[in-house]
Amino acid sequence: MKTARATLHRRTWPTHLMLVLVVLVLCGPVLYALLVSTQSNADLFGDRLLPGDRLDENWSVVMGDAPTGRHLWTYMRASLLVSTIIALGKIITALLAGLAFVYFRFPGKWAVFGFVLVTLLMPTEITVLALFRQVSELGWDDTATWLPGWMPPLGLTIPFFASATGAFLFRQHFANLPADLAEAAQIDGVRPLQFLWRILIPLSWNAIGALAVIQFIYGWNMYVWPRLLQPRNQLVQVGLATLSQADQGQVYGPLMLGAVVASLPPMVVFLVLQKPFMKGMALSRDK
Numbered sequence: 001m002k003t004a005r006a007t008l009h010r011r012t013w014p015t016h017l018m019l020v021l022v023v024l025v026l027c028g029p030v031l032y033a034l035l036v037s038t039q040s041n042a043d044l045f046g047d048r049l050l051p052g053d054r055l056d057e058n059w060s061v062v063m064g065d066a067p068t069g070r071h072l073w074t075y076m077r078a079s080l081l082v083s084t085i086i087a088l089g090k091i092i093t094a095l096l097a098g099l100a101f102v103y104f105r106f107p108g109k110w111a112v113f114g115f116v117l118v119t120l121l122m123p124t125e126i127t128v129l130a131l132f133r134q135v136s137e138l139g140w141d142d143t144a145t146w147l148p149g150w151m152p153p154l155g156l157t158i159p160f161f162a163s164a165t166g167a168f169l170f171r172q173h174f175a176n177l178p179a180d181l182a183e184a185a186q187i188d189g190v191r192p193l194q195f196l197w198r199i200l201i202p203l204s205w206n207a208i209g210a211l212a213v214i215q216f217i218y219g220w221n222m223y224v225w226p227r228l229l230q231p232r233n234q235l236v237q238v239g240l241a242t243l244s245q246a247d248q249g250q251v252y253g254p255l256m257l258g259a260v261v262a263s264l265p266p267m268v269v270f271l272v273l274q275k276p277f278m279k280g281m282a283l284s285r286d287k
Contacts, residue, residue, distance in 0.1 A: 030260070033256045033260050034260060035051060036252055036253060036256040037058055037253055037254075037256040037257035038051040038055040038058070039051070039052035039054055039252075039253050040052060040054045040251075040253060041251055041252065044252055052253075054253050055257075058253040058254045058257045061251075062254050062258045062261065072243075072262070074239075075236040075239030075240075076236045076261075076262060076265065078234065078235055079219070079220050079235045079262075079265075080265060082152050082156055083216045083218075083220045085152070085219075086157055086161070086215055086216075087211075087212050087215040087219060089157065089158070089160070090162075090163040090166050090211065090215045091208055091212060093161050093162055093166065094163050094166025094167050094169065094170050095166075095196060095200070095201070096196075097116070097166070097167035097170065097171070098166075098167060098169075098171045098174045099174065099195075101113050101174075102171055102174040103174070103182055103195075113167075116164045117168060119164045124224070124225065125224060128224060131159055131225075132228055132229070135154075135155035140154040140155035140158065142231075149232070152231055152233065153229065153231050155229055156225070156226060156231055160219070163211075165211070169210065169280070170211075173204060173280075177200070177203060181199055185199060206277075206279040206280035207276075207280040208276070208280070209275075209276025209277055210273075210276060210277045210279075210280025211280070212269075213269060213270055213277045216266065217266045217269070217270075220265065220266050221237060221266075223235075223238060226238050237262075239258075240258050240259060240262060243255045243257075
């Protein structure tokens with residue numbers, strides 16, 4: 001028994017060593033950000049590799065003494081709201097798209113699905129100017145008068161409700177479900193939306209969780225669009241840029257500390273939905 005364990009250990013230790021090195025490489029930027037968040041500029045440019053004594057001062061800058069006078073939680077609250085709305089909107093439209101592409105027959109269905117997939121190759125930055133013009137013409141670049149003041153402008157959320165990634169994800173997921181479900185629903189006289197609500201959604205929680213993680217992080221990391229739209233309640237990625245201008249100069253401690261704090265909500269969302277995320281991205285029958 002001992003000989004077998006020793007042999008197994010000799011075979012596996014290179015793999016374990018490689019995994020440890022990979023983890024260190026992946027965690028390196030985070031550890032460096034934590035180190036810089038405790039330092040001053042002098043410590044940073046002095047190549048000091050030990051924690052500094054500026055954590056309290058950097059924290060005070062992050063939590064309300066930034067040049068804008070705004071609390072980081074204010075930006076994070078706005079981003080949390082926008083990211084949640086975008087994730088919910090994309091889940092709804094993706095469910096409807098998956099339902100149409102799998103269970104409906106209409107001319108040019110495959111051409112439309114191919115066009116949807118082509119949009120995956122187009123980054124948002126390509127269409128941002130045309131989108132900004134359209135949003136401005138619709139009056140969505142500012143909070144509507146019928147919305148509460150804490151709500152984001154419609155232009156910050158509605159243009160991102162369509163999701164090619166979500167349409168592809170649910171099309172693959174629904175295609176892997178037994179065809180007998182749709183046939184039985186038709187025999188029982190179940191309408192399409194009832195079929196979606198009562199049968200497909202209860203079988204799709206893993207795919208929904210996977211898409212929720214992807215789209216929440218997408219909304220949380222938006223920078224170019226909110227920077228251009230300039231909403232009343234700015235998002236966290238734009239707010240982080242103000243932290244580097246504290247003390248009338250370029251500082252990096254508050255910026256790194258703010259970046260670490262701002263990364264916590266997406267991390268929590270991923271940890272909570274980790275299991276459905278891993279299963280949902282499998283795109284197989286093993287759900």
